């Protein structure tokens with residue numbers, strides 16, 4: 001496996017132009033930590049790169065990470081005067097994802113833990129859907145090449161694993177646990193405490209409070225409606241709803257000016273989140289994801305004007321539920 005990073009390093013050391021690292025457009029703690037960890041590891045080996053990102057960072061803890069871990073990100077505009085020979089390494093995302101802005105430079109590599117995209121073609125690829133966090137893959141690059149991450153970097157990677165695996169309980173693989181253990185020796189527990197104490201803003205809390213009033217439970221399924229909320233908040237509030245006794249599937253939807261964002265989380269393999277999302281957006285929008293977590297979007301122009309979106313989502317979801325055999 002040490003060959004993996006060696007292979008990437010050999011490739012990137014031949015980059016003809018500037019080297020960029022790109023995550024999905026709304027980077028979460030795992031994406032930020034993995035991109036940053038990779039940048040520092042490459043720097044250690046003499047390769048300079050810049051992490052670029054699109055939108056503003058939505059979640060409070062993601063923003064706090066930049067400050068606490070001294071992480072530098074550059075706006076996409078710095079790539080605008082691109083030379084055709086610049087390269088980009090995708091981290092925590094793959095080509096063709098709807099949440100990835102195309103920079104019109106060569107996507108030379110992808111390091112990710114989501115489902116492998118069918119049209120994947122890169123000069124280097126390390127996509128491991130069985131792993132819980134991209135941060136675990138980057139941590140493995142460090143330890144296998146005998147380079148120890150700095151205290152700040154180890155802590156950031158640790159936090160990335162922590163968040164993406166929901167405290168080592170969701171989609172967690174032996175690699176995540178092993179890397180968590182190794183990183184722990186190098187990490188700063190005070191910083192973890194600090195970032196855990198900065199997870200949401202007061203505005204977020206108000207949104208939660210409003211959202212939780214909308215919760216409706218239908219058997220093992222719960223619905224949650226949020227106003228124009230950001231992705232991180234939708235995910236976090238779904239997790240709280242999932243912790244409700246008897247609820248195995250949470251369907252959260254957020255009404256935005258551009259359309260309806262849907263997020264489904266499941267803790268029951270007989271109720272796959274991706275199957276629900278696919279049915280909810282069928283014929284109207286797009287979506288996909290894992291069994292335990294999936295998301296979709298219906299653009300505003302595709303919303304049926306004569307139907308209540310709340311009723312539509314609930315009706316479609318109940319139809320899927322009724323078609324399942326649940327133990």
Ligand SMILES: [Mn+2]
Pocket residue numbers: 030031092113132133134164
């Ligand atoms: Mn991730």
